[in-house]
Amino acid sequence: MRRLTALLLAGSLPFTATAQDAASEATRTAQAEIAKRLPLDDPRDEANATRGKLAEIADGVIIGKDGKPVWDRRPYTFLGDKKAPDTVNPSLWRQARLNAVHGLFEVVPGKIWQLRGYDISVMTIIRGKTGWIVVDPLLSEEAAAAGWKLFADTVETKSGTLPVKAVIFSHSHSDHFGGVGGIVTPEQVKKDNIRIIAPHGFSEEATSENVLAGGAMGRRALYMFGSILPPGPAGQVDTGLGPKLSSGTIGYMEPTETVAATGGTLTIDGLAFEFLDAGGTEAPSEFVFYIPAYKALHTTEVVTHNLHNILTLRGAQVRDALHWSKVIDAMLLKWGGKAEVAMASHHWPTWGTGEVGALLTNQRDAYRYVHDRTLFLANRGATLHELADQTPEAPVQAGDFSTRGYYGTLNHDMKATYQRYFGWWDGNPANFNPLPPEQSAAKYVALAGGADKLLAAGKAAIAAGEYRWAAELLNKLVFAEPDNKAARGALSSAYDQLGYQAESGAWRNYYLAAAASLRGTALDNLSGNGQSRSFVSAIPTAVFFDALATRFDAAKGAALKGTFQFVLPDSKEAVSVVVGGGVEFPRYGVTDAAPTATITIDRKTLDDVMLGQAQFPALLQSGAIRIDGDRMAFLSWFALHPPADPRFNVVVP
């Protein structure tokens, strides 16, 4: 975020399409076709997205502790135009404008409010009998604190200051708990007995899901959320699920209680909440709930105003579209006909019993279609790319914006469902063990008659508007000759048009970020978010050592043998790491009788190392780490955990 932040602080960020292509005629035609086909003027979503607005944060700017903005909507004023520019899919443009509406909104008068447009996610505040119940305090502490201040200044000034009685984490993704420290401190939670309520399995999932594979997920997330793109009509516009990620501090707090898989009713600050388990849908640990007294349904991230991801582009374990659709149907059976408003952890609410029922029905059918259509076609021999290509749109998507692929898409959700049942292989042995991309690319270039001929074929495909084919051809050339500037330029031209045409914010961002990477114009942004001690210290020690093992340099360490006994006095834990055969195996809770070396280190010191606040040699010198036994063996083993390069290449070899 550094470069972007510097530009924003300088005042404005005029978007200049340096070297980036304008929308081609084929793209303009595609945009016009979708604009003609969809009822883009349907006013209902806009009415709901603006309904009950009470106040807003001036200019949509939230400044962090270091004086830099963690959220800034000033560069997004271009979204004020109702008509989409020809560099943005008109359907995505509509969604982006809805997501851009920001402020404090009254959802149920005097009972429920939402802060929207101040992070990728939405924070909900519910009036209990004696105080406030806060649901999903955004991704970063700074954004949550600013949202809370707007609420306090607007609502509390009228009703008098009341205490926070409970915080609800609806699921285990960090955009729904990371900002909790901006609402309450751990000391307040303890002193005032504030309840922190989450679904069962929350702690394990929240602190582990992104630790082992976090490096690659983080890299891909920069592409998917468009964090390395400048805002603008030919740049970052929206993610589909929300405007973008805030860039503040991601924290964590341990729940004081969890809701079991059986769900059931809990009384929270005098108010009854009916819970339904939704684990294994959008997140491994998740619930939805209904408040009978307010006739309000919170659908978490199971039902939102887009088709969600069965497999997110940043990478994750594949989700279950069948179970997802069944949970939505269970909601429909339980609360359909009762709920007068449905609100979620993203997007705007839906009011009216009939409208809520239609929303649930359509969403259920969309996920069911993803699942059943995949297997219908797979069982007739179609493989993942074929079945996705054969299915341009689900019937429900033609008439309902909430099911359109603004974030997940029918295309990649069907591929993901294929993967869930069959894995990554399509069953064709030619694709089982192909040459790696760099090797086959060089052979394709030779087969095409050389780089110039392949480049000409790629450019001809672009001229014909065949951007997918152009990308396939030119990607071969870039992988064979990564320094070939003409090839990189042509490939980025193909990605530009694919990005402009995409209805999914995630697809658009990924294509345009790829083009920017090829051109060397991507923003120098590793991650805007600071990791907090509260989050790092919550990572289970066993996961910590499993993550360390994934960093072991097996090639250099193939001959190493030994057992390294870790003793963590402050957390009273022990881990014995057995090394041999190019593998290290951490045994959590095991104390070895005759280790090669024993390393005594506080868990807190390990956290310091992870947070970059302490260096290993200095810790050895200061005595913060004590090594007994074969010190040299330990040091040479430990040196074989090189850090991964967080800027690794994605679109070039």
Ligand SMILES: [Zn+2]
């Ligand atoms: Zn979310």
